[in-house]
Amino acid sequence: MENPMFSGRRLTRRQLLAQGATLTAGAAAAAVAPAARAAVTAVTPTPVKPSSPATTPFVEPLPVYLPKQPVSGSLYPAPANTPGAGECGRPDHQRWANFAPAKFYELRVKPARHSFHPELPEQDVWGYDGMMPGPTFVARYGEPVLVRIHNELPANHVGYGSPEISTHLHNLHCGSESDGFTGDYYSATKYGPTMTGPGAYKDHLYSNCYAGYDSSSSTDGDSREALGTLWYHDHRLDYTAQNVYRGLSGFYLLFDELDSGDENDPNPAALRLPSGVGKYDIPLVFQDKQFDSGGYLAFDQFETDGILGDKFCVNGKIQPYFKVEPRKYRFRLLDGGPSRFYEFYLTFRGADQMFTYIANDGNLLPKPLMMSKIRLGVAERADIIIDFSKYAGGTLYLENRLEQVNGRGPTGNILKPGTQLLRFDVATTRTGPDNSRIPSKLRELPPVDLSEVVATRTFIFDRSNGGWTVNGKLFDVSKATVKPKRGTAEIWILKVNGDWSHPVHIHFEEGRILKRNGVAPPPHEQGRKDVYVLGNNEELRVFLRFRDYVGKYMMHCHNLIHEDHAMMIRFDIED
Structure with a gap:
């Protein structure tokens, strides 16, 4: 069920701009007829966006995913740099000889049922593999992968969003044909202006190579250019916000010899940061949502400045809780939009706590920073380490204190108290030793020449x-x-x-x-x-x-x- 105030037929950018021009013309006419304007205002007051239904915070656990597994054995196809049978009309993959894939994945974009909160109705969303957020990929430098992305969205879809897709892996160093260019959208029956034909799927070659591959003395490129926390999302021309809002986003994590993903790594070069994706290495995507009076997800297609919701989701759940051990954890924070900025604080018994900031936009800093707050714009990421060892048996909160009232961006006001987004429930004991560490140096920066x-x-x-x-x-x-x-x-x-x-x-x-x-x-x-x-x-x-x-x-x-x-x-x- 969809609220007609926020849903209905899909509108293109051009249609919205035309409506904006019409409204502007109406405003100009009103300027020369104040009496008429007053009469119109009295009859048709400015609509007020309804509040979402009340929900009880911290009643559901945080969804945490284990890594997505590749297709193996006889199911592995014979991939090629040219489009295959049934694939959309994309260009050939660049540098196939350099980066022929070592692993193969299939990702299916399809409708799914999702519960944002047990006090709201289960409802239709769109998801990669039918999940919101999508599955977490774990990849390594030097191991190229091919991801076959099937579009299984309904062609006769009614409501906001577009059933054509173009998936962008933000911000992998790869060929443009695999970047998810906004005009490269496709479905089984339609295709974008920068494609040559429709198709039910599209192969993306993710080379997982360091930038500077050609100019580096290393056969793998310049390891100082390594990425760590990436995310993928839809990028369909004119409908990116609507498709992402419906659920099309997920994490893609990259590791190498330095950031190896193993806190017990015997390699002396390894950082040994808190590890184990889905165990002590936890991706967190923050997205605000608006619901109608019936509790169904709503999207205002007529708001062109930016849309803000009054419910805060972490990994697709409204204000969840997360049970942790009294040890170090790595959290990968992502502002998943569509328009809200955040300033995060960690609190214990009402007092702000320090944490360790190790990466910005998925890139390890030269050295860790001790911080008590962190601000993120839409699509920015921050990797932080929280050591829960001194909070055994206690409760902490991650909260947002940044005021934002419209699409202009944050007002600059810091609210205290803020909105508690995620609760950490700390156990009294660990299940095993904590061999992770926070080294004094992280990743060297490449020089600026x-x-x-x-x-x-x-x-x-x-x-x-x-x-x-x-x-x-x-x-x-x-x-x-x-x-x-x-x-x-x-x-x-x-x-x-x-x-x-x-x-x-x-x-x-x-x-x-x-x-x-x-x-x-x-x-x-x-x-x-x-x-x-x-x-x-x-x-x-x-x-x-x-x-x-x-x-x-x-x-x-x-x-x-x-x-x-x-x-x-x-x-x-x-x-």
């Missing part, structure tokens, strides 16, 4: 005629705004015009913030990043490289409503 820079480009994120623009233009899926050369570096200046917050995501490679508003960024932003949060009239200078692959990629605001309303550019890497 400004002599590589061949161009400096400026991108201004703004609003125009009801749409969201970059350099005054709406997104054109068929046209590259810029065409950087493979093997070069550039400086991109990112600027916000106005009192808005834009978490800007650049696909393909991590960058380095050189300056934030003319000064060095804070310590947690001095590592490698792929989401660059811009606030009121802010400016960032970002150093970027373009290596190993060519093809079409994107830069966009990751407030998914802004993205769907055209705040995006295409850039093509060329030889």
Whole structure:
């Protein structure tokens, strides 16, 4: 069941912009007829978004997934770099000879029944493998994988969301044909403007190689470029927010010799961080939701600034609890959007507690930072370590204190108390020894060589005629705004015009913030990043490289409503 106020037929960005223009014209007419305006206001007051039904916090456990398993044995197909029978019309895979897959996975995008909370009705969502969030992938550098993504969504779907999909693995270093470009959407009967035909599935080749593969003296690339916490989500043109809101997101974790995923690793180079995905290494995706009076998930298609919910889900459950042992845990925090920012605090008996910050945007920092709070924009990630050993038998809370009342972004006010999102129930004893550690050094940063820079480009994120623009233009899926050369570096200046917050995501490679508003960024932003949060009239200078692959990629605001309303550019890497 769907609330007609928030659901109904799917509307494209162009239709919404046209409606916005109509409303703007109506407002202009009202400006010259105040009496008429007063009469209209009296008859049709501004609608107020209803509150979601009340729910009791901390009645369900946190969903935690074990790693997804590859297909093996006789079920393993004969993969190829060219499209197979029944596959959509994608380009051939780049660098197949370098990265022929060692493992094969199948992922099915399909409707499913889901319970957000036992006091709300079970309802229809969309999920990878029918799960919300989708299954967690665990991969390793040097082991390329092929993921066959089947689209099993109903072609006759009615309501918000699109049954065509394009899956983006944020922010893997891979060929553009596997990046999930927004125009590469497909189903068995339809296909996007940058594809050549429909298909029931699409093969994604995830090379799991370090950036700098071609230029590094190592056969695997530059290990200083390693990623750790990635996530995948739908990126369908005009419908990213709606499809992700329906459930299409999940985690993809990468390990290597340094961050090996084994706290008992005898290799002296291994960090031995808290390990065991689903045991002591826990991914957490935070997403706010709005429900109608009947308790069904609602989405306001007419809100173009950004949508906020009044219920907070962690791994698809409203305010769950998590039972932990009195030992160290690694938590991978992800702001899954669509529009809300968070500032997280850890509390015990009402007092703020310290934790260890080890990675930003999935990239290990050079050394750990002791923190009492952390702010995330949409799609930003933070890996933290919490040592529960001194809280045996106690209860802690992870709470959000950042005030946000609309799609402009956070107000800057810090609320105390905030909203408790996740409760930790600490056992009195451990089930075994804790051999994990927090080393004094994590991952060395690659150097920034400004002599590589061949161009400096400026991108201004703004609003125009009801749409969201970059350099005054709406997104054109068929046209590259810029065409950087493979093997070069550039400086991109990112600027916000106005009192808005834009978490800007650049696909393909991590960058380095050189300056934030003319000064060095804070310590947690001095590592490698792929989401660059811009606030009121802010400016960032970002150093970027373009290596190993060519093809079409994107830069966009990751407030998914802004993205769907055209705040995006295409850039093509060329030889």
